[in-house]
Amino acid sequence: MSKYLLNKFLFTVDRDPELVERYREDPAGTVAWWEGEHAGRILNSVDGERSTWPRLSDAEREALAAHDHPRLFELGAHPFLTLTLFIAMFERDHEPMGFQLEYARRLAHMNLPYPDIAT
Template sequence: MSKYLLNKFLFTVDRDPELVERYREEPRATVEWWESEYANRILGCHSGESSTWLRFEDVEREALASHDYQKLFELGAHPFLTLTLFIAMFERDHPPLGFQLEYARRLSHMALPYPDITT
């Protein structure tokens, strides 16, 4: 499992409004596309450098493709990255602060110590 790759996905998608909408509307296709096109690009590198070894595991890919932020949290994805992306995608479908309250409710079963979020 690669918490780095999960966080990289959340970080890069959240910073592009078009990708946010694409991920909202077509999550599975977006995850597959991102994994094949961006997973191995080096963050901050504009010269085309890339690696070749980063891939999501099936459980990570499925959690991303199903918008399962609870599972992503359990896998160690950074909660701030998860929350900001999912707010951007789903806040419009809830009353004010409604999504944040739903997020908190769905994660309320978690107890300290929380999953390790170091990468």
């Protein structure tokens, strides 16, 4: 499992409006595409610098494909990264602040100590 790679996915997708829409419409396809094309880039650098070892775990891949933010948090994804990306994807489907309240409700079962979100 790579919390760094998981958070890198959330961070990079959130910063590209086209990727946000792609991930909303085809989560499993977007995760597979991103992992194949971007996971190996060293610090988001030029295409010439790549590594072959970075891979998401099956659990991370499944949670990303399911848009399962509570599971992503349990796996160590930073909650601010999931919140900002998921707001971009799903806020339009809710009344004002509705998605944020749903996000909090779905994480309400979590108790201290929270999962380690350090990378």
